[in-house]
Amino acid sequence: MEIDSVRVESSLWIGNKRYRAFLSGWYFSWTEIDKRNREKKTSTTFIIVLNAPEFQNCGLVSVPVSEVIGVKEGRVEIQTQKKVEDTDLDFTLFYVKRNRRVNEHGLSWSLGRTQFCCPSRGVRDQWITQLRTALKTHSPSRPHRLLVFINPFGGKKRGKQIFHSLVAPLFELAGISSHVVVTERANQARDYILKKDLTGFDGVICVGGDGMFSELLHGVIGRTQQEAGVSEHDPTVKLQPCDLHIGIIPAGSTDCVCFATVGINDPVTSTLHIIIGDSQPLDVCSVHYQNTLVRYSVSMVGYGFYGDVLAESERHRWMGPLRYDYSGCMVYLCNRSYPGLVQYLPADSHISSPRDKTRCLSGCRVCSESKERLFPHFDSSSSLYSTNVSQYSSELEGEWVTIEGRFKCVSLTCMSSSCPRSPKGLSPSAHLADGTADLIIVRETNPLGFLTYLHRHTNKQDQFDLPFVEVHRVKAVRFSLPPGEKEEEEYEEEDDREIQTSAERELEDPEKLSSSNIAGHSQQHLAGWKEKGSETSRLKRQGFVCGPCCTKPRSVSVWNCDGEILPHTEISCRVHGQLVRLFARGIEDSKMP
Numbered sequence: 147m148e149i150d151s152v153r154v155e156s157s158l159w160i161g162n163k164r165y166r167a168f169l170s171g172w173y174f175s176w177t178e179i180d181k182r183n184r185e186k187k188t189s190t191t192f193i194i195v196l197n198a199p200e201f202q203n204c205g206l207v208s209v210p211v212s213e214v215i216g217v218k219e220g221r222v223e224i225q226t227q228k229k230v231e232d233t234d235l236d237f238t239l240f241y242v243k244r245n246r247r248v249n250e251h252g253l254s255w256s257l258g259r260t261q262f263c264c265p266s267r268g269v270r271d272q273w274i275t276q277l278r279t280a281l282k283t284h285s286p287s288r289p290h291r292l293l294v295f296i297n298p299f300g301g302k303k304r305g306k307q308i309f310h311s312l313v314a315p316l317f318e319l320a321g322i323s324s325h326v327v328v329t330e331r332a333n334q335a336r337d338y339i340l341k342k343d344l345t346g347f348d349g350v351i352c353v354g355g356d357g358m359f360s361e362l363l364h365g366v367i368g369r370t371q372q373e374a375g376v377s378e379h380d381p382t383v384k385l386q387p388c389d390l391h392i393g394i395i396p397a398g399s400t401d402c403v404c405f406a407t408v409g410i411n412d413p414v415t416s417t418l419h420i421i422i423g424d425s426q427p428l429d430v431c432s433v434h435y436q437n438t439l440v441r442y443s444v445s446m447v448g449y450g451f452y453g454d455v456l457a458e459s460e461r462h463r464w465m466g467p468l469r470y471d472y473s474g475c476m477v478y479l480c481n482r483s484y485p486g487l488v489q490y491l492p493a494d495s496h497i498s499s500p501r502d503k504t505r506c507l508s509g510c511r512v513c514s515e516s517k518e519r520l521f522p523h524f525d526s527s528s529s530l531y532s533t534n535v536s537q538y539s540s541e542l543e544g545e546w547v548t549i550e551g552r553f554k555c556v557s558l559t560c561m562s563s564s565c566p567r568s569p570k571g572l573s574p575s576a577h578l579a580d581g582t583a584d585l586i587i588v589r590e591t592n593p594l595g596f597l598t599y600l601h602r603h604t605n606k607q608d609q610f611d612l613p614f615v616e617v618h619r620v621k622a623v624r625f626s627l628p629p630g631e632k633e634e635e636e637y638e639e640e641d642d643r644e645i646q647t648s649a650e651r652e653l654e655d656p657e658k659l660s661s662s663n664i665a666g667h668s669q670q671h672l673a674g675w676k677e678k679g680s681e682t683s684r685l686k687r688q689g690f691v692c693g694p695c696c697t698k699p700r701s702v703s704v705w706n707c708d709g710e711i712l713p714h715t716e717i718s719c720r721v722h723g724q725l726v727r728l729f730a731r732g733i734e735d736s737k738m739p
C-alpha cells in the first residue's frame with residue numbers, strides 16, 4: 147500500500163464542536179462540519195479511504211505532517227506535558243504554529259496544541275498510530291539525540307535558564323534525548339567536538355551567542371577535515387562538507403548567525419526548527435595568514451570601524467550587550483581611517499549581485515541552484531560527495547582586482563549579517579549558501595557621511611548608494627598594508643617574557659592547553675600564545691586600550707572575525723560554499739499569509 151495514496155478520515159470533537167479530520171499524504175487537516183449536532187458524539191466511524199477526493203471547506207485547518215511536534219494520548223497541557231484529564235477517547239496534537247508577524251523581518255514560531263476527542267478508544271488509538279507512522283515517513287531527517295553546549299556566561303547570562311525552561315520541555319515532548327554540557331571555559335565545546343566520540347549524535351547545539359556558535363563551527367569543520375585527511379592550513383585545498391548539523395539556541399549579545407538564518411532570535415522558534423530537522427546549508431569563509439589557518443567566519447570579517455569597536459568593547463565586557471553600542475559611539479567619535487590594499491576575486495556577476503535588491507529567503511532559488519555548481523560530483527541518490535575529485539579548488543581561478551586607498555572600514559560577509567541592531571544587515575541581498583561573500587569598502591569620508599552610512603543599516607535606505615561606498619560579490623579577498631606600514635613582528639621585551647612564561651605554564655597544564663582562542667593544534671600552541679601576546683602589545687602600542695581620548699593617530703586597525711580579534715593584519719580569505727548545515731530553513735517570506 148502506497149502511503150501517499152492513503153487517506154485516514156473520521157469525525158472528531160474539539161471542545162463541543164464536531165469536525166471532520168483527515169490525514170492525507172503530507173497534511174493532517176480538520177474542518178468543522180455540523181454545528182447543529184455538536185452535542186451528539188455518537189455513530190462516527192473510522193475509515194481509511196484510498197484516493198478520496200479532496201475535502202473542500204472554508205475554515206479548514208491544515209498542519210503539514212513535517213511540522214507536527216508530537217502526538218500524545220489524553221488531554222495534555224502545553225509544554226509541561228502535565229495531563230489534565232486522561233480519558234480513553236482523547237489525544238493531543240502538538241505542532242508548529244506561526245505567530246502573527248510583528249515586523250517585516252522574522253516570523254516567530256510557537257507550539258500549537260489541539261485536543262481531539264474521538265468516538266471510541268479504538269478510533270483514538272488508530273489516529274495516534276496513523277499520525278506517528280506518517281511522522282516517521284514524511285519527516286525522516288529529524289534528530290533523535292543531540293549534544294548540547296550551554297555557555298552560562300553568554301549574553302545576559304540566561305543560557306541555563308533558557309535551556310531548562312524553554313528548550314528541554316520541547317525536546318522531551320518530541321522524544322529527543324540530549325546530552326548537556328554546561329561549559330566551564332572558553333573553547334571547551336570546540337575541543338569536545340574535535341576530540342570526543344560523537345557516535346549516536348544527530349547534531350550539536352549551542353545555547354549562547356555568536357562566539358559559542360563559532361566554537362561549534364570550528365569543532366565540526368575541524369573534525370570533518372581530520373577524518374577526511376584534509377589540511378585546513380592549506381589555503382587552496384577543497385574542504386570536506388560537514389554532515390553533522392549545528393543548531394543555535396540564541397542567548398548571546400548579538401545572535402547574528404541565528405537572526406540571519408531564522409529571521410528572529412527567539413529560543414522557542416529555533417528549538418522547533420531543530421525538532422523538525424530543518425536543514426540550511428551555509429557558506430563559510432576561511433581566514434589564513436600565510437600558510438596557517440587563523441579562523442573560520444560565517445558572518446563578518448571586518449577591518450577598521452568594526453575591528454576598532456570590538457577591540458574597544460573588550461574593555462567594557464561588564465556592560466553586557468550594551469558594550470557594543472557604547473564602544474560604537476566612542477569609536478565613531480575617533481573618526482579614524484586606515485590605509486590598505488584590498489584584492490578580490492569577483493564571483494560570476496550573471497548569477498546575482500549585491501545590489502539586485504533581492505533577499506535570500508527560505509527555499510532561495512540562487513542558493514539551490516548553487517549546489518550543482520559547488521558540488522558537481524555530488525551523488526544525490528546516495529547523498530555522498532565523490533572522493534574521486536581533485537583535492538584542490540578551481541574556485542581560485544580568475545582575474546584578481548586591486549583597490550588601494552584609505553578606508554573607514556573593509557568588511558566581508560558570507561551572509562546578510564542581519565541582527566537586532568541592523569535588521570537588514572551589512573549586505574541585505576547576500577545569500578546564505580551561494581558560495582560567495584560580499585566585500586564592502588567604505589572609503590575615508592567626513593563624519594557625517596560615515597554616520598549616514600551606519601544609519602542606513604537601520605532603515606530602508608540603500609547603504610551602498612553613497613559615493614564613498616562600494617560593494618562587490620566575491621569568492622576570495624586578500625588584504626595587505628602599504629609598504630611603510632608592514633606588520634611589526636617584534637614586540638616589547640617585557641611582554642615577551644610575560645607571554646613566554648604564561649605559555650610555558652599552559653604547556654605544563656594540559657587542561658589549560660586547549661583553551662587558547664587561536665586556531666591550530668597543540669604543537670603550535672607556544673607560537674600561538676606568542677602571537678596572542680604580540681597582538682596584545684600591538685593593541686597597547688596602537689592605543690586601542692586607551693580609548694577615544696588617545697590623540698595619537700593610528701595607521702593599523704585590527705580584524706574583527708565574527709566577534710573575535712584576529713592576531714594578524716595581512717590576511718587572505720576564501721569562501722567555501724555550503725560547507726556546514728544548520729537546523730534552520732532561512733527567513734520565511736514576509737508576503738506569505
Ligand SMILES: Nc1ncnc2c1ncn2[C@@H]1O[C@H](COP(=O)(O)OP(=O)(O)OP(=O)(O)O)[C@@H](O)[C@H]1O
Binds near residue numbers: 296297356399401
Ligand atoms: N564557561 C565559559 N567561561 C568563559 N567563556 C566561555 C565559557 N563558555 C564559552 N565561553 C566563551 O564566551 C564567548 C562569548 O560567548 P557567547 O557567544 O555565548 O556570548 P556573547 O559574547 O554574549 O554573545 P555574542 O557572541 O553574540 O556577542 C565565546 O567566544 C565562548 O568561547
Ligand SMILES: CCCCCCCCCCCCC/C=C/[C@@H](O)[C@H](CO)NC(=O)CCCCC
Binds near residue numbers: 400401446455568601
Ligand atoms: C546611527 C545608528 C548607528 C547604528 C549602526 C548599526 C550598524 C550595525 C551593523 C551590524 C553589523 C553586524 C555585524 C555582525 C557581527 C558579528 O559577527 C559579531 C559577533 O557577534 N559581532 C560583533 O562583532 C559586535 C560588533 C557589532 C558592531 C555594531
Ligand SMILES: [Ca+2]
Binds near residue numbers: 578580
Ligand atoms: Ca553567501
